[in-house]
Amino acid sequence: MSDKKKSKMNLPNKLTVLRICMVPIFIVVMMLPASVLSPLISGIIGTALFVIASLTDMLDGKIARKYGLVTDFGKLMDPLADKFMVIGAMTAIVYRTAMLFDNNNQALFIITLLIVIFRELAVTSLRLVASSSGGKVVAANMMGKMKTVVQIIFVVVAIMEPVIYAIDGVGSALPAWWVTWLPLSYFFAALTIFFTVASGINYFVGLWKYLDPEK
Numbered sequence: 506m507s508d509k510k511k512s513k514m515n516l517p518n519k520l521t522v523l524r525i526c527m528v529p530i531f532i533v534v535m536m537l538p539a540s541v542l543s544p545l546i547s548g549i550i551g552t553a554l555f556v557i558a559s560l561t562d563m564l565d566g567k568i569a570r571k572y573g574l575v576t577d578f579g580k581l582m583d584p585l586a587d588k589f590m591v592i593g594a595m596t597a598i599v600y601r602t603a604m605l606f607d608n609n610n611q612a613l614f615i616i617t618l619l620i621v622i623f624r625e626l627a628v629t630s631l632r633l634v635a636s637s638s639g640g641k642v643v644a645a646n647m648m649g650k651m652k653t654v655v656q657i658i659f660v661v662v663a664i665m666e667p668v669i670y671a672i673d674g675v676g677s678a679l680p681a682w683w684v685t686w687l688p689l690s691y692f693f694a695a696l697t698i699f700f701t702v703a704s705g706i707n708y709f710v711g712l713w714k715y716l717d718p719e720k
Contacts, residue, residue: 515574517565517583524565524586527558528593535597535664544605548668551597552661558590559657581632587653588625594660595621606667610687610694614663617694621656624705635712648707652700659693666690 514522531554537547565583569575595618603611670676670684 515569515576517569517574518576518579520561520565520568521579521582521586524558524561525582525589527554527561528589531555531558531590532593532597535594535601539605544601544671545668548664552664555590555594555657555660555664562587562590562653584632584649585629588629591653591656591660592618592622592625594664595656598660598663602663602667606671608667608685608687610663610690613691613694617659617697620698621701624701628705628708631708631712646704646707646711648700648704652697652704655693655696655700659690659697662693663687663690 531551534542534547534554535551542550562583565579569579595614599611599614599618602608602614666687666689670679670687676684
């Protein structure tokens, strides 16, 4: 019995669990007030933690496929870990932007966060229906993976762009509207919204057959 349990918790699955455990640490670092840790330092540490967590996402899938370690646990928990990671990061960004920086993107970040949450709830519900009614465990498809990559880039940019502009000599060298509106964050937020919605539609089109209103 113990051997069977050990075989289920293989290296890819351990990386997935590690990613989930890193999320609360990242959120705490990102929400520390400036009086405790400067925005520059907390931004760098937060970005490093987020990038490491994102790398585990890339590694666990590659290792699982290369060495035949794909499990139903991994298929279900890997995308769930991604949701924890991205939604936690975006929530921390909304809080951090409102508390530490004077720019006009709080509303955009909130809209992006809500769209991500609604999409993930809908797709997760659809996965559960497909698993229960059709016996199908749904792994992330290519559109879903592209969505995750864009979301990761958005999080990194949204954390670091205002921090970089706050450095002496950097923000002053740019137009005031650029520093206020954070155009790079705006651009990647728009991309995140597009891929989040498009991947959600893609899942519903592919798995609609498992939604039987008569059951």
